[in-house]
Amino acid sequence: MNGVRIVLGGFRGLVGAMSMTGARTLASEFGLLTKGTPPERVAEEGVPQILRPVARDMRPATVDLLHLGYGSAGGAAYGMLPRRWRRRWYTGPLFGLVLWVGYLTGIAPLLGLRLERRREVREWAVLAADHVLYGLVVSRLGRPVD
Numbered sequence: 001m002n003g004v005r006i007v008l009g010g011f012r013g014l015v016g017a018m019s020m021t022g023a024r025t026l027a028s029e030f031g032l033l034t035k036g037t038p039p040e041r042v043a044e045e046g047v048p049q050i051l052r053p054v055a056r057d058m059r060p061a062t063v064d065l066l067h068l069g070y071g072s073a074g075g076a077a078y079g080m081l082p083r084r085w086r087r088r089w090y091t092g093p094l095f096g097l098v099l100w101v102g103y104l105t106g107i108a109p110l111l112g113l114r115l116e117r118r119r120e121v122r123e124w125a126v127l128a129a130d131h132v133l134y135g136l137v138v139s140r141l142g143r144p145v146d
Contacts, residue, residue: 002079009080012137013076017134024130027130039064051063078092091135091139092136092139093136100127
């Protein structure tokens with residue numbers, strides 16, 4: 001396993017998560033995302049006890065940092081995929097969607113997040129699109145990651 005590939009993947013995951021945050025901010029400002037983001041849902045419904053020691057005005061930044069860490073870990077995991085998979089242009093976007101589906105089917109139910117089931121179609125589309133964006137960044141816009 002090439003350590004450089006994993007580190008670069010982690011960096012790309014960090015940048016991808018930052019890109020998602022920007023896309024979600026725009027979507028929220030345009031009224032396309034009104035029920036909060038998945039990281040916000042986790043913080044408010046799933047793990048508020050973990051954030052209790054964090055000052056209330058610092059919680060949004062803390063949630064963002066946790067999301068960036070999750071994105072970075074996802075990018076490192078993408079870097080560990082076999083080269084033959086990473087060479088295909090669609091594996092990055094597909095990887096981003098798989099992470100999202102993993103959240104929806106695994107993490108959200110485990111944490112008892114109810115609000116995720118009550119989204120409108122436009123919100124599902126925004127969240128799917130930002131995960132595709134994440135995957136494009138992680139995969140260097142579809143280029144093979146060595």
